[in-house]
Amino acid sequence: MGPILRLLTHRLAISLLVLVGVSMLIFFVARVVPGDPARIALGPNASQEMVDALREARHLNDPIIVQYGWFLRDLVQGDLGTSLYTRRPVTQDIAAYLPATLELVFVAGALMILIGLPLGRVAARYSGHYPDHLARLLSVLAVCTPAFVWGVILQLLLAYIWPVFPLEGRLSTGVVAPDRITGFYTLDALMTGQLGTFFDALYHLILPATALALSGIGQTARLTRSSMIETYRRPYIDMARAYGFSERKIARRYAFRPALIPTLTILGLDFAAMLANAFLVERVFVWPGLSRYGVEVILRKDLDAIVGTVMVIAAMFLITNLVVDVIVSIINPRIRLSERRAKS
């Protein structure tokens, strides 16, 4: 078994264990809080018989360990329970709301990489000079500002005062949503050949995705900068200079690639943080994603739905980190080389 495959199976096992841990944590937190969940869910007007029936149906009279057993059995079968708010299976609800959130997060992630990395590179190449100071200031400012503050500021500037972008929502009024294939409006519109809808959806994505991406852009730029500066101090850079390679080539080929490794790890974390921050941005731009669902079920104390939403987000968080680990191990020459040595 190659080292990358071994690493993958090892990390996968750990991630699964952590996910089981998360399920225990969130399950027990949900059950130890004061108050009868059945009573809270049904409201003060429900009769005692209705509450008792719900307690029976949800196994709430069993000991907590047994309850967790029921929960785990359903979970393995892909059943996260039924939302008391929408009266639909939680998995169905999440499947309906998740694509809107993911579409937003993916576009924001793309912006983070496309803007953050070059910004950090420029800052590192001109380290200590004017572009560097500017890039550093911008990135600190971006990191310090919560996503919802960016949302509000961008909305005021670019949707109200100078209305170049739409104020809220995923599509303009009158534009019909494309048939659901992936749930991503942009992709679905492209696949069904509706170019107008595609551009409209993309147009609506720009402001919220920027608000979401800004702190990640700052963090990425900051890290790329510091890790490139670190790399510039290495002897092999001096050697490359001695060979007479152009500064551009040195920056691209010798300083940027090794510097990418620590940055990638942080990119994974940032990407995961965006899943959480999407809640804030969606609120500002009235985006019909997981946040609308999450906040709604939290306000209604809808236990199964809350647990389900947290589980799904934790799972995505773990998957992201797993993917990043694998990419890092592929890029990192130390791991590649040890594989080559193992083969020979």
Next chain:
Amino acid sequence: MSSRPQSIAWAEFRSNPISILGLVLVVFCVGLALLADVITPYPTHVGPIGDFTAINQAPSAAHWFGTDTIGRDLLTRIIYGFRLSLSMAAMVLVIAMPVGVILGLLAGYKGGWIEFAIMRLTDIFLAIPPLVLAMAIMGFLPATLTNAMLAVTVMWWPWYTRLVYNVVRSEAREGYVLAAEVIGASSSHVMFREILPNCAPAVLTKITLDVGFVVLMVSSLSFLGLGVQPPTPDLGSMVADGAKYMPDAWWLSIFPALAIMLLVLGFNLLGDGLREAFDAEV
């Protein structure tokens, strides 16, 4: 890792204008929060009652940041918002930091099953985005100030555990630890008297950075309507409420938003400065 003498650290800190800017911002915000009762122009506007003869006024000489929908002075409420945010951050860290540090010391120094249990628990907490976990906890509890603090505290300690754990792991191999062990010092002596002082720079830097991040977290929760409830002046909920009156009453959400930015920026710059000065890895 953190072996710089204090005088050198201070000299390093002083030579960086950005760190000084951070310090000034922090002193400014903390000063406003402490003196809120004395310096705010309309201290009675903290509560639910405003001045109905002056509703929805744009920024002016009498009301620098304008007034809200029931005529309360926004500047007053923002300054009290600073006080609330900072005291919540202090409470969260006062509880989360010692818990995290002690667990990190134990895990790093004792090893074995203690290490396994503590670090795997830490992994579990760190596998859920903090905001989402705090939101979920708020989902099971009534939305009050105390509960919001509790929810943020519950998810904050693992960061300190992991930080201290890493420091301990590298310090435990140092000669001074071995020397103490050889002369028969108890493990609690080694942990708290020998190793802990060497974690201080990293932990202090982390605390400084964290004040900003806890403020961010708490205001995010109340922005979503899951934290501090009105009429308590919280910066996050002020942004959320104000957003309903955009763009006509733009000041209602923009000024509280900028206030959060300023507060977090100050602690971030100060924390960054400390990190560079102490040469600490956080």
